[in-house]
Amino acid sequence: MRWSGRGLPRRTLAGSALTVDQAVRNTIRFLGVPLAEAARMASEVPARTLSLERKGKISIGCDADFTLVDHEGIMRQTIVAGRVAYDRRSWDTHP
Secondary structure (H helix, E strand, C coil): CCCCCCCCCCCCCCCCCCCHHHHHHHHHHHHCCCHHHHHHHHHHHHHHHCCCCCCCCCCCCCCCCEEEECCCCCEEEEEECCEEEEEHHHCCCCC
């Protein structure tokens, strides 16, 4: 089968350069969704869809994975299994 130039050829994965934190900001800005709901949409819903019962929510027995954002929704720190995996301060040239 040849690709017609419209859409994607079969068996091709589509992707995006959109980051999750930007997707959350877009959801808030363009859809008027509150931050807590946008965060749930970006975490709990995908985890539940993938049957990842210990991911996507803050609850007893769940993994200690978090992404911390500032007041503008910019990702500042990522914690995986209770340990800092990413800290934006280490990448910023000034605090």
